Amino acid sequence: MALEQRLSVRMSQRLIMTPSLQQAIKLLQMSKLELVDEIQQELTENPVLEEAVEEAPVAERTETEAAPVDAPGSVDSPDAETRDPFEDIDYESYFQDVEGSYVPRTPIETGESLPSFENTLAERQDLAGHLIWQLDMSATTERAKEIGRAIIGNLNEDGYLRATVEELQAMGGFSQDEVRQTLAMIQELDPVGVAASDLVECLTIQLRHLGEEGSPAEAIVRHHMDKLQNKRYKELAEVLGLPMDDLLAEIEIIKGLDPRPGQKYNVESSRYVVPDVYVVKIDNDYQILLNEEGLPRLRISPVYRRMVERGGRDTAPADAKEYVRNKLRSAFRLIKSLEERQRTIYKVAVSIVKHQRDFLDYGIERMRPLVLKDVADDIGMHESTVSRVVNNKYMHTHRGLFELRFFFHSGIASAHGGDNVSSLTVKERIRKIVSAEDGKRPLSDAAIVKVLLGEGLQIARRTVAKYREELKIPSSGSRKAGTF
Secondary structure, eight states: OOOOOOOOOOOOOOOOOOHHHHHHHHHHTOOHHHHHHHHHHHHHHOTTEEEOOTTSOHHHHHHHOOOTTSOTTOSOSTTTTSOOTTTTOOOOOOSOOOSSOOOTTOOOOOSOOOOOTGGGTOOOOOHHHHHHHHHHHHOOSHHHHHHHHHHHTTBOTTSOBOSOHHHHHHHHTOOHHHHHHHHHHHHTSSSTTTTOSSHHHHHHHHHHHTTOTTSHHHHHHHHOHHHHHTTOHHHHHHHHTOOHHHHHHHHHHHHTSOSOTTGGGOOOOOOOOOOSEEEEEETTEEEEEEOOTTOOOEEEOHHHHHHHHHGGGOOSOHHHHHHHHHHHHHHHHHHHHHHHHHHHHHHHHHHHHHHTHHHHHHOGGGOOOBOHHHHHHHHTOOHHHHHHHHTTOEEEETTEEEEGGGGOBOEEOBTTSOOOEEHHHHHHHHHHHHHTSOTTSOOOHHHHHHHHHHTTBOOOHHHHHHHHHHTTOOOHHHHOSOOO
């Protein structure tokens, strides 16, 4: 078969992400803290951008500042009729035009304050660091310290050992006796019970530390954990030959043990949530205020703008002029994207408040079912845009601080053909039903279904079980008090 080269013309449609579209999407899904970092990075890298000084005199602002959102050619000058040097800047439009406006730079007084500077300096020691510090003081030889570090390096976040003695032995050519001796030493360090292989060993080590070795409590932990977990106290008392009062005393000792000794040393970095939107109730209406506190106000540097406006009269090299023009395009794109981001967040917040006004007025039991498509249709945007807006954004209301995604929930059909009810409302009803039940006769999932049906909520038993597990409510058998 002969090979040959040919030229052909073909038409096709492709979605091309312009720089403006890419930047708009990137900024839209950022949280407020991430956005501040991104703006500071742009201010560092782009000499054309600068932060506006709001305290500047009025005369100076009038002379030097150019509103970045004004259309090209709106600058008053003697050459207003000449060709504007920014005409070639292409402003791609990703968001649709919107009606109305939001009030920028509104000072928000919440009465809350950030933690003191001193409280942000201290960093809690993690489990590994805490154990290594004790190991260095307890181990008498470098070999024991080496084995101890190998053991500590194989602990999970709960403090359990996830490597066998044989695996630890193979890591450094240690003997089994050396590994076992060092392991026993680490298990006696603080927190007691760390480096155990399972729950039974962890609790047994703690009982031994309390002087309960050989006690009925140890027998329960070693041989009858299934009966303890299922609250089969009567059967347990018969097996151990203990009066019920003595058995309950032993159970209280076990309840005081820590099944996850390493958990309290887990270091979780503090993540401060900064509201993006404040909802303030004034008279009988809700006002939406965007939180722009801390966001730098950007403008184009007058120095670089005049440099471009001089055009051909400037003796600067051509590559320098092109560099400045590219940075100007980048700066305009950023300022435009920031304004569109704030405008879009405002529109989504207004729509959420409109749909969930009953929740704001009466509480969680009046939460309405809401999906992204409802808000997208309301504001005339695509669902993907709404999804990016509600990601990592928070709304502060008089009922608390909520992530925007909190307001979106599926609906449960009403038994009487009325409006659907939010799944969050159903969970709240299940929680209240369980909290009000008789502890000696807890309601089963089927019984909860009947209660909800009597309230007009048609829901399947497996759905009740699913919601109950999400609420971390045990089953009726585990909730039953005094199973003797």
